[in-house]
Amino acid sequence: QAGLTTDILGTDIRHFMELESTNDYAKTIARDAHEGTVVVAEAQKKGRGRKGFDWVSPQGGVWISIILKPSIVPANASRLTLVGGLAVVDSLKSIGLNPSLKWPNDVLVNGKKICGILTEMEAEIDRVEYIVLGLGINLNFNTDTLPEEIRDGSTTISDELGTYVDRLDFVRSLLYNLEQYYIHFKTQPFEELMERWIDSSDTIGRNVRIVTPSKMVDGRAIGITLSGGLLLQKHDGSTEEIMSGRCIYI
Numbered sequence: 001q002a003g004l005t006t007d008i009l010g011t012d013i014r015h016f017m018e019l020e021s022t023n024d025y026a027k028t029i030a031r032d033a034h035e036g037t038v039v040v041a042e043a044q045k046k047g048r049g050r051k052g053f054d055w056v057s058p059q060g061g062v063w064i065s066i067i068l069k070p071s072i073v074p075a076n077a078s079r080l081t082l083v084g085g086l087a088v089v090d091s092l093k094s095i096g097l098n099p100s101l102k103w104p105n106d107v108l109v110n111g112k113k114i115c116g117i118l119t120e121m122e123a124e125i126d127r128v129e130y131i132v133l134g135l136g137i138n139l140n141f142n143t144d145t146l147p148e149e150i151r152d153g154s155t156t157i158s159d160e161l162g163t164y165v166d167r168l169d170f171v172r173s174l175l176y177n178l179e180q181y182y183i184h185f186k187t188q189p190f191e192e193l194m195e196r197w198i199d200s201s202d203t204i205g206r207n208v209r210i211v212t213p214s215k216m217v218d219g220r221a222i223g224i225t226l227s228g229g230l231l232l233q234k235h236d237g238s239t240e241e242i243m244s245g246r247c248i249y250i
């Protein structure tokens, strides 16, 4: 379908001119959907970012959610955010960009955000029922069109390259790379993907501040944990695993 080079991802594609949010739509169909079902919209009216933030989703971007049904425990669901980031990095590299990963869910180019990832799940205590992996990639639009608050910290592929990129080609490449990493994720130990993530990351080795609704922790990011968390070495020398939060470089 659509010239895809994948076996699992995109066997069922739900395409829309406009949706409120591809993640929200994916969640309404996920229970009965096949693994690998893809929901894609040309634009989103109410795109969602992490922590309830809006995600501005004009035409020209890639707003896509993938329904996955891996046999994993809920504690390991965050690993899929890292898997998604790795796939985006490879696709960006293949069009000549030099991306880096910022924990937990951003892909940056030249220090600016080009992609955000929102992983949501439905789970029982010991078993994930489904995961919706939502990827928002700023592809063919100008950052001038973005609201002022996010303009400076954001970039788009077309701004970086000075030219538009074929959107379908980019989505094909993304789904291909995602499928490769997803198969690896399901069949191999996670350590290898952690290492790959660290290789492409610009978070590890930095001094960071993690802000959560309940606390703020400063320290040096020294690694990624098996559950996809960030390992922080605090100034008193002790280490702490951070599972979520906003990461600020300091």
Ligand code: BTN
Binding pocket: 020, 021, 022, 023, 024, 044, 046, 047, 048, 049, 050, 053, 055, 057, 062, 063, 064, 065, 105, 106, 115, 116, 117, 118, 134, 135, 136, 137
């Ligand atoms: C973030 O960085 O805060 C995550 C942004 C995730 C945006 C994508 S766009 C496709 C999918 N549908 C949504 O409503 N959100 C995600």
